[in-house]
Amino acid sequence: MIDLLLISGLLAASIRLGMAIGLAAIGEAASEQSGIFNIGIEGIMLVGAFVAAWGSVHTGSPWLGVLLAMLIGLALAGFHALVVLVVGIDQFVSGIGMVIFGLGFSSFAARLTIGARPTAVPGLAALDLGVLSHIPIIGPILFAQSPLAYFAIALAVATGWVLKRTALGLEIRACGANAAVAEAMAIPVKRRQTACILFGGVTAGLGGAYLSVVQVNAFVEGMVAGRGFLAVACVMLGRRRPLAGFVAGLGFGLAEATQIRLQTLYPDLPYQFLVMLPYIAAITALVVGHASRRARPA
């Protein structure tokens, strides 16, 4: 029974800790299916986290904060689209520029507004379905997450469905597979790619907002701490399928939740080695993922 409770707590926590990565992975998967990488989502998540915290503190409504984060994500992704598709800057160069910009924007603005030290941010309450949320073991996992988490699951499924089953999805995948051919087939390539990049920006902003108004209830400089890059890794692991990328994000949540529990279980072990685990897991997963892909017949 105690084991079951432990596992239940662990799973509930991994959903909570992996959601920001998973959210960002959904949009990045769509963006990569259309042929455009955006490693700048790390920066967009940072700005999203800050803006959501700022909006939440100033208006008192975390939902407004979340909305602002989505809008700023949209704007920053729009800039990435402009720079990559119109100006023709290399997408990785633009992405790195966005990471640095996000770092600067969020830290600079945070120090001038809500303070460099963590300020308590009004957060989104977790769902409370009364009896359901309090069912032992499965209650905390299934019925007591943030409303954003349920939205994210629906979004991952819906995005996957659109990409795989609709004419629009086929067009998007055609842009990613071979832009010249797609163009010849009269598909408005740049318009489709722009839409996907913008979508990626919104989910990255949302992922950042999740961190500051759901997971931590504060803004801390650099709080994204590589989750945006992990989201890109998740998309690689999920082979650009939104749902698979989302699940991979929750997998990193599990690694994080395990790591935190191990810290309390083994206080003698230097905690730094445990903090490393999710990052090492990412490298290992990418190497193993590639090896297994190669073993499979083409």
Add this chain to the structure above:
Amino acid sequence: MSSEPIVRVGLVLGFAVLIPSVFVLLAGHNPWSVLTTLLLYALGPQGWSEVLLHAIPLTLIGLGVAFALRAGLFNIGSDGQLIAGALLSVVFAPYFSGWGVTGLLIFLVLGFVGGAALGAFVGYLRAWFGTSEIIVTIMLNYVALQMVSYLIRGPMQESSRFWPRSYAIPEDCVLPIIVPGTRLHAGLFVALLMAMLCAVAQKRTVLGFQSSVLGANPGAAAYAGFPVKTLTLVVMAISGGLAGLAGAVEVAGIYQRIEENMAEGFGLAGIAVALIARLEASGIPLAACLFGIFFAGAGALQREVGLPFPLVWVIEAAMIFAAGALHWALAGRKVTA
């Protein structure tokens, strides 16, 4: 969008100036007076040596980033490689007590080796497993940060065990100050020497040629029979080695031990330096000086005007975008001419 090149160049330069200015304005300061304060400090009697001091690691890291990027490899892990280099050299430093200049040289070489080992690992994964070097280098940055955090609180901590920092390196391993009364040290010569070596490697060696081809057209490199896998590994090793050398130089020139958050953010700045110099080794020291002005100047702005230091990142990002867009702005000339 106008296709007139002058309009385009104007747009790009305007953007590079406008974005940081907006941030300064929002912070309630006058951008013009902030800029003059920054330049007066950076080029003034106190500032110039600090500018060069920052330019030393930025040059080395920028050279490494550019070396990899010429071969089409994104090394975003300079921060981790810098730590790996600093760690390896400081681990062995106590043995070089009394060795004089030889000790210093070995100390610096070990820095290169430490960074090169980490870079080679990334190159190996990239070449043999197809693993994205972008993601792996970033992940290794976080691993390296945790490693340093552990070591300077554990096995490598100074004997008084008060501060989270390593023991001091022996005096033989310290780079001498070259201008009395400043912090400017002989690492400047190391950086310039490396810039020259890289410029030669770029233009005159088989390695430089093959990596340029690999970067421009991987298919052509494979078709020409270049050892693409080994090349990837070697290029990443050199790139990481230069960052590792930067770590050893920072320790030998400034800190004389390993401290938490030393050289923080230099990895990303090194990418900006490499991009602004258009990956040309000869231009990298100049680009590094430009960012040295921002780094040293922003420190002064924070102290004197109260503008938060992260403004540097905003400027850096604006310059990355502007440098990339200049290509677009000038390409318009070919079309119209």
